[in-house]
Amino acid sequence: MLDDFLVRAVLGGIGVAALAGPLGCFVVWRRMAFFGHALAHSALLGIALGALLAVDLNLATVAICLVFAIALVLLQRQPALSTDTILGILAHVALALGLVALSFLEWLRVDLMAYLFGDVLAVTRADLIWIWGGGAVALAALVWLWPALLCITVNEELAQAEGVEVGRVQLGFVLVMALAVAIGMKIVGILLIVSLLVIPPAAARHLARTPEQMAALAALIGVLSVIFGVGGSLRWDTPAGPTIVLASAALFLLAMALGPMLRPARPAPSPRARDPGQGSSPAA
Protein backbone atom coordinates (compact mmCIF):
# COMPACT_ATOMS: atom_id res chain seq x y z
CA MET A 1 0.00 0.00 0.00
CA LEU A 2 2.88 2.33 0.79
CA ASP A 3 3.97 1.80 -2.79
CA ASP A 4 1.30 4.15 -3.91
CA PHE A 5 2.67 7.67 -4.02
CA LEU A 6 -0.75 9.04 -3.23
CA VAL A 7 -1.00 7.05 -0.04
CA ARG A 8 2.46 8.20 0.95
CA ALA A 9 1.54 11.78 0.17
CA VAL A 10 -1.56 11.70 2.31
CA LEU A 11 0.17 9.85 5.16
CA GLY A 12 3.06 12.31 5.13
CA GLY A 13 0.73 15.26 5.01
CA ILE A 14 -1.38 13.93 7.86
CA GLY A 15 1.72 13.42 9.99
CA VAL A 16 2.83 16.99 9.45
CA ALA A 17 -0.64 18.47 9.93
CA ALA A 18 -1.26 16.54 13.15
CA LEU A 19 1.89 18.06 14.62
CA ALA A 20 1.52 21.51 13.07
CA GLY A 21 -1.98 22.01 14.51
CA PRO A 22 -1.17 21.91 18.23
CA LEU A 23 2.25 23.46 17.74
CA GLY A 24 0.78 26.18 15.57
CA CYS A 25 -1.61 27.13 18.37
CA PHE A 26 1.37 28.38 20.33
CA VAL A 27 2.74 30.09 17.23
CA VAL A 28 -0.55 31.98 16.99
CA TRP A 29 -0.90 32.63 20.72
CA ARG A 30 2.68 33.80 21.08
CA ARG A 31 2.78 35.70 17.77
CA MET A 32 5.70 33.74 16.43
CA ALA A 33 4.73 33.36 12.78
CA PHE A 34 7.74 35.37 11.65
CA PHE A 35 9.94 33.14 13.77
CA GLY A 36 8.58 30.20 11.82
CA HIS A 37 9.41 31.94 8.54
CA ALA A 38 12.95 32.59 9.68
CA LEU A 39 13.36 28.94 10.62
CA ALA A 40 11.98 27.81 7.28
CA HIS A 41 14.42 30.04 5.41
CA SER A 42 17.30 28.54 7.35
CA ALA A 43 16.14 25.13 6.14
CA LEU A 44 17.37 25.97 2.65
CA LEU A 45 20.84 26.47 4.05
CA GLY A 46 20.51 23.04 5.64
CA ILE A 47 19.72 21.49 2.30
CA ALA A 48 22.68 23.19 0.66
CA LEU A 49 25.07 22.16 3.41
CA GLY A 50 23.70 18.65 3.40
CA ALA A 51 24.35 18.38 -0.31
CA LEU A 52 27.83 19.92 0.03
CA LEU A 53 28.83 17.56 2.81
CA ALA A 54 26.99 14.61 1.31
CA VAL A 55 24.90 14.09 4.43
CA ASP A 56 21.29 12.99 4.45
CA LEU A 57 19.31 16.10 3.48
CA ASN A 58 16.60 15.56 6.10
CA LEU A 59 19.22 15.21 8.78
CA ALA A 60 21.11 18.30 7.62
CA THR A 61 17.92 20.34 7.51
CA VAL A 62 16.90 19.33 11.02
CA ALA A 63 20.40 20.08 12.32
CA ILE A 64 20.59 23.53 10.73
CA CYS A 65 17.07 24.43 11.90
CA LEU A 66 17.96 23.46 15.46
CA VAL A 67 21.19 25.47 15.37
CA PHE A 68 19.32 28.42 13.96
CA ALA A 69 16.61 28.21 16.58
CA ILE A 70 19.19 28.32 19.34
CA ALA A 71 21.03 31.22 17.68
CA LEU A 72 17.78 33.16 17.38
CA VAL A 73 16.91 32.61 21.03
CA LEU A 74 20.36 33.72 22.16
CA LEU A 75 20.34 36.80 19.94
CA GLN A 76 16.92 37.79 21.20
CA ARG A 77 18.34 38.15 24.67
CA GLN A 78 20.38 41.16 23.69
CA PRO A 79 18.20 44.20 24.00
CA ALA A 80 19.55 46.61 21.39
CA LEU A 81 17.53 45.28 18.44
CA SER A 82 13.93 44.18 18.40
CA THR A 83 13.13 40.54 17.80
CA ASP A 84 11.47 41.54 14.59
CA THR A 85 14.65 43.11 13.26
CA ILE A 86 16.87 40.23 14.35
CA LEU A 87 14.55 37.77 12.66
CA GLY A 88 14.47 39.92 9.55
CA ILE A 89 18.25 39.90 9.37
CA LEU A 90 18.78 36.23 10.14
CA ALA A 91 15.95 34.91 7.99
CA HIS A 92 17.15 36.59 4.85
CA VAL A 93 20.82 36.03 5.48
CA ALA A 94 20.01 32.35 5.87
CA LEU A 95 17.97 32.33 2.68
CA ALA A 96 20.68 34.16 0.75
CA LEU A 97 23.39 31.88 2.12
CA GLY A 98 21.35 28.87 1.14
CA LEU A 99 20.82 30.15 -2.40
CA VAL A 100 24.48 31.07 -2.83
CA ALA A 101 25.60 27.71 -1.48
CA LEU A 102 23.22 25.92 -3.82
CA SER A 103 24.64 27.81 -6.80
CA PHE A 104 28.01 26.15 -6.14
CA LEU A 105 26.36 22.79 -6.46
CA GLU A 106 25.34 22.86 -10.07
CA TRP A 107 26.76 19.44 -10.74
CA LEU A 108 24.21 18.23 -8.24
CA ARG A 109 20.67 18.55 -9.42
CA VAL A 110 18.72 20.04 -6.55
CA ASP A 111 15.17 20.80 -7.42
CA LEU A 112 14.84 24.19 -5.81
CA MET A 113 11.18 24.48 -6.65
CA ALA A 114 10.45 21.30 -4.73
CA TYR A 115 11.95 22.82 -1.61
CA LEU A 116 10.35 26.23 -1.99
CA PHE A 117 6.88 24.93 -2.76
CA GLY A 118 7.02 21.39 -1.47
CA ASP A 119 6.52 18.17 -3.32
CA VAL A 120 4.11 16.10 -1.36
CA LEU A 121 3.71 13.62 -4.20
CA ALA A 122 7.43 12.82 -4.03
CA VAL A 123 7.34 11.75 -0.37
CA THR A 124 9.40 8.58 0.02
CA ARG A 125 9.23 5.83 2.61
CA ALA A 126 12.32 7.32 4.25
CA ASP A 127 10.53 10.68 4.39
CA LEU A 128 7.58 9.00 6.05
CA ILE A 129 9.85 7.62 8.74
CA TRP A 130 11.27 11.10 9.27
CA ILE A 131 7.87 12.69 9.39
CA TRP A 132 6.21 10.17 11.70
CA GLY A 133 9.26 9.47 13.84
CA GLY A 134 10.31 13.11 14.17
CA GLY A 135 6.69 14.17 14.48
CA ALA A 136 6.09 11.74 17.34
CA VAL A 137 9.15 13.02 19.18
CA ALA A 138 8.11 16.63 18.64
CA LEU A 139 4.52 16.00 19.68
CA ALA A 140 5.60 14.13 22.81
CA ALA A 141 7.90 17.01 23.73
CA LEU A 142 5.08 19.48 23.14
CA VAL A 143 2.69 17.52 25.36
CA TRP A 144 5.37 17.42 28.04
CA LEU A 145 5.97 21.18 27.80
CA TRP A 146 2.27 22.00 27.47
CA PRO A 147 1.28 23.05 31.03
CA ALA A 148 4.36 25.20 31.61
CA LEU A 149 4.23 26.66 28.12
CA LEU A 150 0.56 27.49 28.45
CA CYS A 151 1.23 29.16 31.78
CA ILE A 152 4.01 31.28 30.24
CA THR A 153 1.74 32.16 27.35
CA VAL A 154 -0.99 33.34 29.70
CA ASN A 155 1.40 35.44 31.77
CA GLU A 156 5.13 35.13 32.00
CA GLU A 157 5.45 36.77 35.41
CA LEU A 158 2.85 34.48 36.90
CA ALA A 159 4.66 31.45 35.48
CA GLN A 160 7.97 32.69 36.83
CA ALA A 161 6.50 33.34 40.26
CA GLU A 162 5.04 29.85 40.31
CA GLY A 163 8.42 28.31 39.61
CA VAL A 164 8.32 27.69 35.87
CA GLU A 165 11.78 27.76 34.30
CA VAL A 166 10.73 30.23 31.63
CA GLY A 167 13.98 30.30 29.68
CA ARG A 168 14.27 26.54 29.40
CA VAL A 169 10.66 26.01 28.46
CA GLN A 170 10.92 28.66 25.74
CA LEU A 171 14.07 27.07 24.39
CA GLY A 172 12.37 23.69 24.41
CA PHE A 173 9.45 25.07 22.47
CA VAL A 174 11.68 26.68 19.88
CA LEU A 175 13.54 23.41 19.36
CA VAL A 176 10.26 21.57 18.86
CA MET A 177 9.28 24.20 16.35
CA ALA A 178 12.58 23.84 14.50
CA LEU A 179 12.08 20.11 14.27
CA ALA A 180 8.53 20.54 13.01
CA VAL A 181 9.53 23.09 10.37
CA ALA A 182 12.37 20.89 9.17
CA ILE A 183 10.22 17.81 8.76
CA GLY A 184 7.19 19.67 7.47
CA MET A 185 9.04 21.47 4.69
CA LYS A 186 8.80 18.52 2.34
CA ILE A 187 5.03 18.72 2.26
CA VAL A 188 4.24 22.34 1.50
CA GLY A 189 7.72 23.76 1.07
CA ILE A 190 9.77 26.44 2.76
CA LEU A 191 7.59 29.29 1.62
CA LEU A 192 4.33 27.77 2.78
CA ILE A 193 5.22 25.70 5.85
CA VAL A 194 4.20 28.49 8.20
CA SER A 195 0.72 28.49 6.72
CA LEU A 196 0.17 24.99 8.14
CA LEU A 197 1.26 26.34 11.52
CA VAL A 198 -1.02 29.35 11.39
CA ILE A 199 -4.15 28.74 9.32
CA PRO A 200 -5.56 25.59 11.01
CA PRO A 201 -5.19 27.05 14.52
CA ALA A 202 -6.74 30.30 13.34
CA ALA A 203 -9.67 28.32 11.96
CA ALA A 204 -9.92 26.27 15.15
CA ARG A 205 -10.08 29.40 17.28
CA HIS A 206 -13.58 30.09 16.00
CA LEU A 207 -14.81 26.75 17.27
CA ALA A 208 -12.90 26.24 20.53
CA ARG A 209 -13.49 27.29 24.11
CA THR A 210 -10.32 25.93 25.70
CA PRO A 211 -6.69 25.75 24.56
CA GLU A 212 -6.84 21.96 24.29
CA GLN A 213 -9.97 22.03 22.15
CA MET A 214 -8.26 24.50 19.87
CA ALA A 215 -5.18 22.28 19.54
CA ALA A 216 -7.22 19.17 18.74
CA LEU A 217 -9.40 21.01 16.25
CA ALA A 218 -6.35 22.57 14.61
CA ALA A 219 -4.88 19.12 14.10
CA LEU A 220 -8.15 17.89 12.63
CA ILE A 221 -8.50 20.89 10.31
CA GLY A 222 -4.90 20.45 9.21
CA VAL A 223 -5.49 16.78 8.40
CA LEU A 224 -8.65 17.64 6.44
CA SER A 225 -6.71 20.32 4.55
CA VAL A 226 -4.15 17.73 3.49
CA ILE A 227 -6.80 15.27 2.34
CA PHE A 228 -8.79 17.89 0.43
CA GLY A 229 -5.62 19.50 -0.87
CA VAL A 230 -4.14 16.30 -2.27
CA GLY A 231 -7.54 15.35 -3.68
CA GLY A 232 -7.97 18.77 -5.28
CA SER A 233 -4.47 18.69 -6.68
CA LEU A 234 -5.26 15.37 -8.40
CA ARG A 235 -8.57 16.50 -9.76
CA TRP A 236 -7.49 19.88 -11.10
CA ASP A 237 -3.85 19.01 -11.74
CA THR A 238 -2.61 21.80 -9.50
CA PRO A 239 0.58 21.83 -7.40
CA ALA A 240 -0.15 19.86 -4.22
CA GLY A 241 1.49 22.06 -1.55
CA PRO A 242 -0.28 25.28 -2.50
CA THR A 243 -3.55 23.40 -2.97
CA ILE A 244 -3.29 22.10 0.60
CA VAL A 245 -2.80 25.67 1.82
CA LEU A 246 -5.82 26.83 -0.17
CA ALA A 247 -7.88 23.99 1.27
CA SER A 248 -6.94 25.10 4.79
CA ALA A 249 -7.88 28.67 3.86
CA ALA A 250 -11.29 27.44 2.71
CA LEU A 251 -11.75 25.59 6.01
CA PHE A 252 -10.74 28.76 7.82
CA LEU A 253 -13.49 30.71 6.08
CA LEU A 254 -15.97 27.95 6.84
CA ALA A 255 -15.00 27.91 10.53
CA MET A 256 -15.28 31.66 10.68
CA ALA A 257 -18.81 31.46 9.30
CA LEU A 258 -19.81 28.54 11.53
CA GLY A 259 -18.18 29.84 14.69
CA PRO A 260 -20.90 32.22 15.87
CA MET A 261 -23.58 29.59 15.19
CA LEU A 262 -21.85 26.78 17.06
CA ARG A 263 -20.88 28.83 20.02
CA PRO A 264 -23.07 28.09 23.04
CA ALA A 265 -25.11 31.07 24.13
CA ARG A 266 -23.01 33.06 26.53
CA PRO A 267 -24.55 33.94 29.87
CA ALA A 268 -25.44 37.60 29.96
CA PRO A 269 -22.41 39.67 30.95
CA SER A 270 -22.51 39.61 34.70
CA PRO A 271 -22.91 42.95 36.39
CA ARG A 272 -19.84 44.14 38.23
CA ALA A 273 -19.74 41.81 41.19
CA ARG A 274 -21.36 43.80 43.93
CA ASP A 275 -20.75 41.88 47.05
CA PRO A 276 -17.49 40.06 47.50
CA GLY A 277 -17.64 37.15 49.87
CA GLN A 278 -21.33 36.50 49.35
CA GLY A 279 -21.27 35.91 45.64
CA SER A 280 -22.43 32.39 44.98
CA SER A 281 -25.24 32.78 42.53
CA PRO A 282 -25.82 29.43 40.86
CA ALA A 283 -23.71 29.00 37.76
CA ALA A 284 -25.65 28.33 34.60
Add this chain to the structure above:
Amino acid sequence: MTDGGSPPSLVAARAVTVRIGPHELLSRVDVAVGRGEIVSLIGPNGAGKTTLLRALLGVLEPTEGAIWRAQGLVVGYVPQRFHLDPVLPLTVERFLTVRLAPPRGALDAALAEVGAAQLRRAPMHELSGGEFQRALLARALLRRPDLLMLDEPGQGLDFSGQLELYRLIEQIRDRHGCGVLLVSHDLHIVMAATDRVVCLNRHVCCSGLPEAVSRHPEYMALFGPGAAAGLAVYAHAHDHAHDLAGEVVPQDTPAATVAEDAPPAEGARHAG
Protein backbone atom coordinates in the same frame (compact mmCIF):
# COMPACT_ATOMS: atom_id res chain seq x y z
CA MET B 1 -0.72 38.19 65.51
CA THR B 2 1.66 37.99 68.38
CA ASP B 3 1.17 40.66 70.97
CA GLY B 4 4.00 42.97 71.66
CA GLY B 5 6.50 41.98 69.01
CA SER B 6 6.03 41.73 65.28
CA PRO B 7 4.44 38.53 63.94
CA PRO B 8 6.76 35.73 62.85
CA SER B 9 8.10 36.62 59.44
CA LEU B 10 7.11 34.75 56.30
CA VAL B 11 9.50 36.55 54.03
CA ALA B 12 12.08 39.25 54.60
CA ALA B 13 14.50 41.31 52.57
CA ARG B 14 17.65 42.26 54.40
CA ALA B 15 19.71 45.15 53.08
CA VAL B 16 18.77 44.15 49.56
CA THR B 17 20.49 46.04 46.78
CA VAL B 18 19.72 45.38 43.14
CA ARG B 19 21.88 46.83 40.41
CA ILE B 20 21.36 46.38 36.70
CA GLY B 21 24.31 47.79 34.83
CA PRO B 22 25.08 51.21 36.28
CA HIS B 23 21.56 51.64 37.62
CA GLU B 24 20.80 50.98 41.22
CA LEU B 25 17.18 49.89 41.32
CA LEU B 26 17.12 49.12 45.03
CA SER B 27 19.45 50.31 47.71
CA ARG B 28 19.76 48.45 51.03
CA VAL B 29 16.08 47.72 51.37
CA ASP B 30 14.72 46.04 54.48
CA VAL B 31 11.19 44.77 54.50
CA ALA B 32 9.39 41.87 56.14
CA VAL B 33 5.90 40.42 56.04
CA GLY B 34 4.54 38.39 58.92
CA ARG B 35 1.73 35.89 59.16
CA GLY B 36 -1.65 37.59 59.16
CA GLU B 37 -0.13 40.93 58.34
CA ILE B 38 -1.07 43.25 55.48
CA VAL B 39 1.90 45.24 54.30
CA SER B 40 1.47 47.86 51.63
CA LEU B 41 4.45 48.71 49.53
CA ILE B 42 3.95 52.12 48.02
CA GLY B 43 6.03 54.45 45.95
CA PRO B 44 6.07 56.40 42.71
CA ASN B 45 6.64 54.83 39.30
CA GLY B 46 10.18 53.59 38.93
CA ALA B 47 10.64 53.34 42.68
CA GLY B 48 11.61 49.68 42.41
CA LYS B 49 8.40 48.23 43.82
CA THR B 50 8.13 45.51 41.22
CA THR B 51 11.85 44.81 41.45
CA LEU B 52 11.53 44.28 45.19
CA LEU B 53 8.52 42.05 44.64
CA ARG B 54 10.46 39.95 42.16
CA ALA B 55 13.35 39.66 44.59
CA LEU B 56 10.98 38.56 47.36
CA LEU B 57 9.42 36.02 45.00
CA GLY B 58 12.86 34.58 44.37
CA VAL B 59 12.69 35.34 40.67
CA LEU B 60 15.43 37.97 40.82
CA GLU B 61 18.70 37.49 42.66
CA PRO B 62 19.70 40.57 44.68
CA THR B 63 23.11 42.03 43.89
CA GLU B 64 23.78 42.44 47.60
CA GLY B 65 21.89 41.53 50.71
CA ALA B 66 19.69 38.54 51.26
CA ILE B 67 16.13 37.35 50.90
CA TRP B 68 14.91 35.18 53.70
CA ARG B 69 11.89 32.95 53.21
CA ALA B 70 10.16 30.76 55.77
CA GLN B 71 10.70 27.08 55.10
CA GLY B 72 8.10 25.60 52.80
CA LEU B 73 6.59 29.00 52.15
CA VAL B 74 3.84 28.93 49.55
CA VAL B 75 3.28 32.23 47.81
CA GLY B 76 0.11 33.10 45.97
CA TYR B 77 1.16 35.64 43.39
CA VAL B 78 -1.31 38.01 41.79
CA PRO B 79 0.41 39.76 38.89
CA GLN B 80 -0.47 43.17 37.58
CA ARG B 81 -3.54 43.11 35.42
CA PHE B 82 -2.39 41.86 32.04
CA HIS B 83 -3.84 41.79 28.59
CA LEU B 84 -4.99 38.38 27.46
CA ASP B 85 -5.16 38.05 23.70
CA PRO B 86 -8.60 36.77 22.68
CA VAL B 87 -6.87 34.43 20.24
CA LEU B 88 -6.17 32.22 23.27
CA PRO B 89 -9.49 30.63 24.26
CA LEU B 90 -9.41 30.42 28.03
CA THR B 91 -12.31 30.07 30.41
CA VAL B 92 -11.91 31.11 34.02
CA GLU B 93 -12.09 27.46 35.00
CA ARG B 94 -9.30 26.49 32.62
CA PHE B 95 -7.20 29.46 33.75
CA LEU B 96 -7.47 28.23 37.34
CA THR B 97 -6.28 24.77 36.33
CA VAL B 98 -3.24 25.71 34.23
CA ARG B 99 -0.43 23.78 35.98
CA LEU B 100 -2.74 23.17 38.93
CA ALA B 101 -5.07 20.25 39.45
CA PRO B 102 -7.41 21.34 42.21
CA PRO B 103 -10.30 19.08 43.15
CA ARG B 104 -13.55 20.38 41.73
CA GLY B 105 -14.78 21.41 45.17
CA ALA B 106 -11.68 23.50 45.82
CA LEU B 107 -12.09 25.29 42.52
CA ASP B 108 -15.69 26.22 43.23
CA ALA B 109 -14.82 27.22 46.77
CA ALA B 110 -12.02 29.52 45.61
CA LEU B 111 -14.30 31.18 43.07
CA ALA B 112 -17.08 31.55 45.62
CA GLU B 113 -14.67 33.04 48.10
CA VAL B 114 -13.74 35.85 45.73
CA GLY B 115 -17.37 36.33 44.72
CA ALA B 116 -16.89 34.96 41.22
CA ALA B 117 -18.74 31.64 41.32
CA GLN B 118 -20.90 32.65 38.39
CA LEU B 119 -17.83 33.29 36.22
CA ARG B 120 -16.57 29.71 36.12
CA ARG B 121 -17.35 29.22 32.43
CA ALA B 122 -16.81 32.78 31.28
CA PRO B 123 -13.98 33.48 28.83
CA MET B 124 -11.12 35.33 30.53
CA HIS B 125 -10.85 38.03 27.90
CA GLU B 126 -14.47 39.06 28.41
CA LEU B 127 -14.09 39.77 32.12
CA SER B 128 -14.30 43.27 33.50
CA GLY B 129 -11.34 44.66 35.43
CA GLY B 130 -12.77 43.67 38.79
CA GLU B 131 -13.77 40.21 37.62
CA PHE B 132 -10.31 39.64 36.17
CA GLN B 133 -8.70 40.54 39.49
CA ARG B 134 -11.03 38.12 41.25
CA ALA B 135 -10.04 35.33 38.89
CA LEU B 136 -6.36 36.07 39.55
CA LEU B 137 -7.02 36.08 43.27
CA ALA B 138 -8.90 32.77 43.06
CA ARG B 139 -5.95 31.19 41.28
CA ALA B 140 -3.59 32.43 43.98
CA LEU B 141 -5.92 31.02 46.68
CA LEU B 142 -5.96 27.59 45.04
CA ARG B 143 -2.31 27.23 45.95
CA ARG B 144 -3.27 27.57 49.63
CA PRO B 145 -0.75 30.33 50.12
CA ASP B 146 0.93 31.37 53.35
CA LEU B 147 1.59 34.69 51.71
CA LEU B 148 -0.30 36.61 49.05
CA MET B 149 1.71 38.97 46.91
CA LEU B 150 -0.29 41.36 44.79
CA ASP B 151 1.18 43.72 42.24
CA GLU B 152 -1.02 46.80 41.77
CA PRO B 153 -4.28 44.92 42.26
CA GLY B 154 -6.31 48.12 42.12
CA GLN B 155 -5.03 49.13 38.71
CA GLY B 156 -7.76 49.81 36.19
CA LEU B 157 -10.53 49.62 38.77
CA ASP B 158 -12.74 52.52 39.64
CA PHE B 159 -12.77 53.82 43.15
CA SER B 160 -15.51 51.63 44.57
CA GLY B 161 -14.12 48.65 42.69
CA GLN B 162 -10.79 49.17 44.43
CA LEU B 163 -12.42 49.47 47.81
CA GLU B 164 -14.33 46.23 47.22
CA LEU B 165 -11.17 44.45 46.19
CA TYR B 166 -9.20 45.63 49.21
CA ARG B 167 -12.07 44.63 51.43
CA LEU B 168 -12.00 41.19 49.86
CA ILE B 169 -8.26 40.88 50.42
CA GLU B 170 -8.80 41.82 54.02
CA GLN B 171 -11.48 39.14 54.41
CA ILE B 172 -9.16 36.56 52.89
CA ARG B 173 -6.45 37.52 55.35
CA ASP B 174 -8.90 37.24 58.23
CA ARG B 175 -10.18 33.87 57.07
CA HIS B 176 -6.88 32.20 56.20
CA GLY B 177 -4.48 34.12 58.37
CA CYS B 178 -2.07 34.47 55.46
CA GLY B 179 0.32 37.37 55.13
CA VAL B 180 -0.36 39.93 52.41
CA LEU B 181 2.12 42.08 50.56
CA LEU B 182 0.39 44.57 48.37
CA VAL B 183 2.17 46.83 45.92
CA SER B 184 0.46 50.06 45.04
CA HIS B 185 1.14 53.54 43.83
CA ASP B 186 -2.27 54.56 45.08
CA LEU B 187 -2.14 55.72 48.66
CA HIS B 188 -5.69 56.75 49.32
CA ILE B 189 -7.12 53.30 49.38
CA VAL B 190 -4.15 51.26 50.48
CA MET B 191 -4.18 53.10 53.67
CA ALA B 192 -7.73 52.05 54.45
CA ALA B 193 -6.87 48.37 54.45
CA THR B 194 -3.31 48.07 55.54
CA ASP B 195 -1.52 47.26 58.77
CA ARG B 196 1.86 48.62 57.84
CA VAL B 197 3.10 50.77 55.03
CA VAL B 198 6.53 50.72 53.48
CA CYS B 199 7.21 53.72 51.32
CA LEU B 200 9.82 52.92 48.72
CA ASN B 201 11.77 55.13 46.42
CA ARG B 202 14.79 52.97 45.58
CA HIS B 203 15.49 52.99 49.29
CA VAL B 204 12.91 52.70 52.04
CA CYS B 205 11.85 56.30 52.66
CA CYS B 206 9.87 55.44 55.69
CA SER B 207 7.99 52.59 57.11
CA GLY B 208 5.40 52.22 59.79
CA LEU B 209 1.75 52.59 60.60
CA PRO B 210 -0.37 54.46 58.07
CA GLU B 211 -0.70 57.64 60.13
CA ALA B 212 3.01 57.80 60.77
CA VAL B 213 3.76 57.59 57.08
CA SER B 214 1.28 60.26 56.14
CA ARG B 215 3.07 62.75 58.37
CA HIS B 216 6.53 61.84 57.26
CA PRO B 217 8.17 64.77 55.43
CA GLU B 218 9.76 62.60 52.74
CA TYR B 219 6.38 61.14 51.93
CA MET B 220 4.85 64.61 51.79
CA ALA B 221 7.57 65.66 49.38
CA LEU B 222 6.85 62.68 47.13
CA PHE B 223 3.10 62.90 46.92
CA GLY B 224 2.28 66.40 48.10
CA PRO B 225 0.22 67.52 51.07
CA GLY B 226 -3.06 66.69 49.31
CA ALA B 227 -2.30 63.00 49.32
CA ALA B 228 -1.47 63.11 52.98
CA ALA B 229 -4.76 64.84 53.76
CA GLY B 230 -6.73 62.32 51.71
CA LEU B 231 -4.88 59.68 53.51
CA ALA B 232 -5.90 61.07 56.84
CA VAL B 233 -9.56 60.63 55.97
CA TYR B 234 -9.06 57.00 55.09
CA ALA B 235 -6.80 56.35 57.98
CA HIS B 236 -9.65 57.61 60.11
CA ALA B 237 -12.01 55.10 58.51
CA HIS B 238 -9.34 52.51 58.94
CA ASP B 239 -9.20 53.27 62.69
CA HIS B 240 -12.81 52.39 62.89
CA ALA B 241 -12.50 49.33 60.71
CA HIS B 242 -9.77 47.61 62.74
CA ASP B 243 -7.12 48.44 65.23
CA LEU B 244 -3.56 49.18 64.30
CA ALA B 245 -2.34 45.72 65.10
CA GLY B 246 -4.65 44.44 62.39
CA GLU B 247 -7.16 42.78 64.66
CA VAL B 248 -10.68 41.70 63.68
CA VAL B 249 -12.61 44.03 61.42
CA PRO B 250 -16.04 45.08 62.66
CA GLN B 251 -18.53 44.45 59.88
CA ASP B 252 -20.53 47.59 60.63
CA THR B 253 -18.10 50.04 59.08
CA PRO B 254 -18.09 48.91 55.47
CA ALA B 255 -15.48 50.67 53.42
CA ALA B 256 -18.09 51.27 50.72
CA THR B 257 -19.84 53.77 52.97
CA VAL B 258 -16.67 55.75 53.14
CA ALA B 259 -16.50 55.62 49.36
CA GLU B 260 -19.88 57.20 48.94
CA ASP B 261 -19.36 59.86 51.54
CA ALA B 262 -15.88 60.85 50.60
CA PRO B 263 -14.52 60.40 47.11
CA PRO B 264 -10.80 61.17 47.08
CA ALA B 265 -10.79 64.82 46.06
CA GLU B 266 -13.59 65.74 48.37
CA GLY B 267 -12.03 63.81 51.18
CA ALA B 268 -8.83 65.68 50.74
CA ARG B 269 -10.57 69.02 50.93
CA HIS B 270 -12.61 67.91 53.85
CA ALA B 271 -9.58 66.94 55.83
CA GLY B 272 -7.56 69.99 54.82
